[in-house]
Amino acid sequence: MTDLPLDFGDPADLERLRGDFRAWLADHPLPARGADEPVPVFLHRWHRMLHAGGWVGLDVPREYGGRGLTPLHQVAVSDELGARGAPGVPRIGYLAHALLKFGSEEQRRHQLPRMLAGDDVWCQGFSEPGAGSDLAGMSTRADRGADGHYTVNGQKLWTSYAQYSDLCLLLARTGPSASAHTSLSAFVLPLDRPGVTVRPLRAANGDDEFCELFLDDVRLAEADLIGAEGAGWKLAMTTVSYERNALDTGHLSTYGLLVERLRRRAHERRGSLPDGLLSDIGRCVVDYGVLVAHSRRRTAERLAGRAAGPESSVDKLLMTRTEQRLYETALKVFPEELHGAGGEIFGDYLYSRAASVYGGTSQIQRNIIAKRLLRLPADGRG
Ligand SMILES: Cc1cc2nc3c(=O)[nH]c(=O)nc-3n(C[C@H](O)[C@H](O)[C@H](O)COP(=O)(O)OP(=O)(O)OC[C@H]3O[C@@H](n4cnc5c(N)ncnc54)[C@H](O)[C@@H]3O)c2cc1C
Structure with a gap:
């Protein structure tokens, strides 16, 4: 678990929420995926279950179908799911933010509750x-x-x-x-x-x-x-800023589980793992730690009411680096996962290659950091 929010907000309130959610999860375990059920259809079924339990859109105002709590509450729910290896809450936060910020009152009242409930995908x-x-x-x-x-x-x-x-x-x-x-x-x-x-x-x-x-x-x-x-341009930039945040994508606790597996393996096989691999695992632990610390900072900013901006390009680069190194290392440490039914890491490894492309490529994130955060002069090449 990321243990992310303990130094923010009211810890007792968050612990209560986590406790309620754990109790709900005990009664509502992740259903099995049907043999021919496409993954998006299965995830949609899970989305609806989570929503029926009141676990989607915790930080969206009540009048738009949410629970009017803070981003921290939504992060706590994602964290609990990630810690169990369960799929996270649906990735609609960035769309919801775009509608909240730019939509008409009518659109917010009509679209947001339907989006949160999974009535409209x-x-x-x-x-x-x-x-x-x-x-x-x-x-x-x-x-x-x-x-x-x-x-x-x-x-x-x-x-x-x-x-x-x-x-x-x-x-x-x-x-x-x-x-x-x-x-x-x-x-x-x-x-x-x-x-x-x-x-x-x-x-x-x-x-x-x-x-x-x-x-x-x-x-x-x-x-x-x-x-x-x-x-449209401003709306698109708002959307991608929220899309680039590790908190909004709920990836942190998923990475946390794998880091823990790697760490355990490093302890078990300390004498037999090649030095190069040990230092790769060390790098993963450090990358993950940096990402968690950085996400804590983002959480604090979000709680202080600061909207996502060009800083989210730093989030995206950190997330990409952590994810890609993590799965690359995991494949070397657990080579058996390259083959057969247990080959989950291989699928995740393949998908991690796309992290430096979707939501804006790594080169584009660096351009944004150079221009908008560091205010470096343009080199004339765009
Ligand atoms: C898994 C995945 C899911 C996606 N889902 C969606 C989706 O749901 N909706 C959607 O609209 N899009 C989606 N995309 C598309 C994604 O946003 C684009 O692929 C991405 O913005 C890059 O655009 P491109 O593929 O046209 O590459 P290009 O823009 O052609 O870039 C090609 C290469 O040139 C580099 N480059 C381009 N311009 C510059 C520059 N100015 N400076 C330095 N380097 C530069 C890029 O970094 C890249 O390496 C998805 C992509 C992936 C991989």
């Missing part, structure tokens, strides 16, 4: 074949007609789990491309609208996480716009 339609890191260069357009409706045309790519989703947080260009950062707008796109085609892509490891999303003359109403026209 959302995906994120930002990246395109020609616009990933350079999001501002996207070409999907939403043109407003005389009747106030928008007509959307374009293509999105890498849209995770769109085939299992009901709604998409869509980013499209509504203004002239010269003013990239003020010409993007965000929409709620129902995926069953005429003109929307979702095509899953099969990845090399057999997964079908990614989708292409084709948009041909899709009609959207003004009420589908999130925030003002032209506020």
Whole structure:
């Protein structure tokens, strides 16, 4: 366990919450996944169970379907789940923050309770074949007609789990491309609208996480716009800032379990593990410790009411480094997990390679740190 929040808030209150959650978990164990049940469908079932128990959206205001508690309470729940190796609370925190900050009152009251309950599953339609890191260069357009409706045309790519989703947080260009950062707008796109085609892509490891999303003359109403026209860039930056935080993604306690396994193995096999491997394990322990300390700091900032900003690029780099080194080392220490039914670490190792790409690549995080945190002068190469 990360033991993350003990020096914040009211420890007795948090301990009570943890106790209640442990009692609930004892009565509601993680169900078994059906033989042919796709992972997203299984996780959705778990999401609904957690929500029915009152364990989703703890830090979302009550009027929008949450429990009006603090981010610390949600972290405590994630921590308990991670410590049992159970899937975390669904990764919707970043979408919820975008709606809380930019959505109209009507959107917040309608969309947030449904999102938290899993009544609507959302995906994120930002990246395109020609616009990933350079999001501002996207070409999907939403043109407003005389009747106030928008007509959307374009293509999105890498849209995770769109085939299992009901709604998409869509980013499209509504203004002239010269003013990239003020010409993007965000929409709620129902995926069953005429003109929307979702095509899953099969990845090399057999997964079908990614989708292409084709948009041909899709009609959207003004009420589908999130925030003002032209506020899409700011909304996207808010979304990815929350997406880059180890707390919001609930990864910390999962890493913690593996660090513990590595540490135990290092003690058991102290004499027989090669020195290089011992120092790799040592590095994992240090990386993880740095990430936990850093996450504590973020928690304190969040509790003080500070919104996520460019500092989250540091979080993302630390998270990526910890995750990739951890699984690389684990594969060397537990080579048996490369094969057979127990090969869970191998799957996680493969997925960890994507950590330096999704949510913005590591190079892009370094650019953000250089420009926005260190204020280094541009080198003229963008
Ligand atoms: C597992 C996974 C899930 C994803 N899910 C979604 C999703 O649900 N929705 C969605 O919209 N997108 C999603 N993505 C897409 C992801 O956001 C993009 O892959 C990412 O932003 C990089 O864009 P790109 O693939 O077009 O690479 P490119 O932008 O083409 O980058 C290629 C390489 O060039 C480097 N590079 C580019 N520009 C610069 C620069 N200015 N300075 C230095 N280096 C640079 C990059 O770091 C990278 O190494 C997902 C990606 C992955 C891997």
